Amino acid sequence: MLDLGTSFLASVERNPKALAIVDGDTRLSYEAWYHAISAVVAALDAAGVRHGDHVVSVLRNRWEAATLHWACQFAGVILTPLNWRATAEDVGFCVHDAEARVIVYEDAPAKSIAAAGLDESVLHVTLDTDRPGAQRFADWLELDAPPARPRASAEDWSLMLYTSGTTSKPKGVPRRHRAERAAAIAHIAQNRYGNGERTLGVMPLYHTMGVRSLLASASINGVFVCLPKFDAAAALKLIAAERIDNLYLVPTLYHDVVHHPDFAATDVSSVRKLGYAGASMTDGLLKKLAEAFRPDLFVNHYGSSEVYTFTIEDDAPSKPGSAGRSGINQMIRVVTLEASSAEQRAQANEEGQIIALLAGDEAFEGYWRRPDADAKSLRDGWYFTGDTGYVDDDGDLFVTGRVDDMIISGGENVSPVEIESHLSLHPKVDEVAVVGLPDERWGSVVTAFIKRSGAVTEEELDAWCRDSKLANFKRPRRFVFVDEIPKSPVGKLLRRKLTAGEYAPASA
Numbered sequence: 439m440l441d442l443g444t445s446f447l448a449s450v451e452r453n454p455k456a457l458a459i460v461d462g463d464t465r466l467s468y469e470a471w472y473h474a475i476s477a478v479v480a481a482l483d484a485a486g487v488r489h490g491d492h493v494v495s496v497l498r499n500r501w502e503a504a505t506l507h508w509a510c511q512f513a514g515v516i517l518t519p520l521n522w523r524a525t526a527e528d529v530g531f532c533v534h535d536a537e538a539r540v541i542v543y544e545d546a547p548a549k550s551i552a553a554a555g556l557d558e559s560v561l562h563v564t565l566d567t568d569r570p571g572a573q574r575f576a577d578w579l580e581l582d583a584p585p586a587r588p589r590a591s592a593e594d595w596s597l598m599l600y601t602s603g604t605t606s607k608p609k610g611v612p613r614r615h616r617a618e619r620a621a622a623i624a625h626i627a628q629n630r631y632g633n634g635e636r637t638l639g640v641m642p643l644y645h646t647m648g649v650r651s652l653l654a655s656a657s658i659n660g661v662f663v664c665l666p667k668f669d670a671a672a673a674l675k676l677i678a679a680e681r682i683d684n685l686y687l688v689p690t691l692y693h694d695v696v697h698h699p700d701f702a703a704t705d706v707s708s709v710r711k712l713g714y715a716g717a718s719m720t721d722g723l724l725k726k727l728a729e730a731f732r733p734d735l736f737v738n739h740y741g742s743s744e745v746y747t748f749t750i751e752d753d754a755p756s757k758p759g760s761a762g763r764s765g766i767n768q769m770i771r772v773v774t775l776e777a778s779s780a781e782q783r784a785q786a787n788e789e790g791q792i793i794a795l796l797a798g799d800e801a802f803e804g805y806w807r808r809p810d811a812d813a814k815s816l817r818d819g820w821y822f823t824g825d826t827g828y829v830d831d832d833g834d835l836f837v838t839g840r841v842d843d844m845i846i847s848g849g850e851n852v853s854p855v856e857i858e859s860h861l862s863l864h865p866k867v868d869e870v871a872v873v874g875l876p877d878e879r880w881g882s883v884v885t886a887f888i889k890r891s892g893a894v895t896e897e898e899l900d901a902w903c904r905d906s907k908l909a910n911f912k913r914p915r916r917f918v919f920v921d922e923i924p925k926s927p928v929g930k931l932l933r934r935k936l937t938a939g940e941y942a943p944a945s946a
Contacts, residue, residue, distance in 0.1 A: 443586070480581045490514065500565070538560060618649070628752065637686065639652065687929075709731055713736075737750060742823065748765065763835065770794050792835070845872075856908070861914075866892040871933060924940065
């Protein structure tokens with residue numbers, strides 16, 4: 439298999455004049471972008487960064503971030519991107535944990551980085567404001583450098599993403615060139631991307647979805663159109679102006695786009711392929727998107743940072759909630775919730791834990807310096823995801839949540855996703871999240887947090903659930919109206935904040 443540097447070089451040689459990346463007024467062809475990448479490779483050399491070293495980046499989706507990503511692939515350097523909203527504590531932990539030689543950042547996270555307590559062995563490189571003792575990324579780009587030659591093999595480390603660390607310190611997920619490229623090629627095949635197609639580069643480049651969009655785009659000589667920070671109005675303008683072909687977003691961002699006041703007046707006819715991942719999509723949003731875009735392809739991609747693709751459903755509207763079947767590089771199983779072995783399979787329609795084969799081409803090999811996490815998640819050559827789900831009579835997977843999200847009410851296991859999907863279909867419900875809150879009698883009581891799109895009462899919502907296929911024990915016993923449903927920076931629902939009381943009740 440090719441390493442990623444060679445893969446990019448092949449795209450340059452195939453079509454050097456083709457447009458490669460757009461970021462505001464910056465529009466670079468493949469050969470011009472390769473020139474910029476080569477300059478950054480030379481700058482990494484001059485800074486003393488060597489093969490196998492880590493470079494931490496704390497950047498939004500700018501063309502400079504994408505350029506640094508590719509430069510690291512050519513140089514055999516392990517790019518370690520962090521959320522630009524990361525706290526000083528997380529920055530300090532990740533830089534130290536990775537033993538990074540360099541940190542590259544913009545103004546937005548500068549205060550957190552300044553407070554992270556990094557020692558003088560870490561070189562600072564800034565993109566916006568000049569800072570004492572730091573080098574300027576703009577100077578790196580201006581270096582007169584020879585064309586970079588790939589120095590990494592397919593077996594070298596390419597990237598290390600850090601998991602969110604909601605209950606413990608973030609975990610590093612190192613991934614090899616071959617796994618990254620296999621994931622990109624599978625992404626192209628499973629989303630049916632064509633040569634030269636245009637992708638909206640909005641999913642963060644510190645997130646597996648953003649990285650996959652970047653690598654896939656270059657592999658097809660496509661155009662990666664940067665949107666540094668998500669804004670629905672800005673996204674709509676770019677879709678129309680740049681004639682975007684492919685959208686690959688988390689459900690929250692789709693929700694914001696299709697509900698924006700500008701949507702109806704925006705020409706989105708160029709978009710023919712929709713893909714989503716990162717969270718379940720409610721039936722209501724799935725239906726609205728299918729009607730609004732009428733895409734040729736609508737893919738539900740289920741995966742993780744550790745193993746990029748678990749399953750693919752390539753006709754999501756035809757079977758709402760289905761995550762489909764194993765991707766072309768993977769095998770998955772559902773085992774019983776208490777399983778200690780991959781052989782303890784759940785029956786059809788029995789809810790259990792989803793596991794994925796570690797021998798798959800896209801899989802990681804274990805966490806960075808976390809034998810405790812490996813012992814918990816890696817067993818018998820399988821990755822125990824911590825996700826719950828079941829396989830129906832047709833053989834399709836349905837993801838129902840996280841093992842930790844399971845609500846046990848009166849001795850019954852209740853998964854929140856089915857309830858959320860039903861409530862999302864109510865015309866006065868904008869967004870919904872279901873959690874279990876402590877209850878003296880039931881242990882946990884099923885509670886629905888509702889962001890309304892119009893006037894609706896608890897009684898009306900209870901009737902909506904009572905007159906449905908929901909089992910009686912799954913009906914919410916409490917409804918809480920809120921102004922916003924808490925989410926992570928990439929749009930994932932943060933149920934833990936609701937159970938901890940970290941929400942604002944709806945204004946009158």
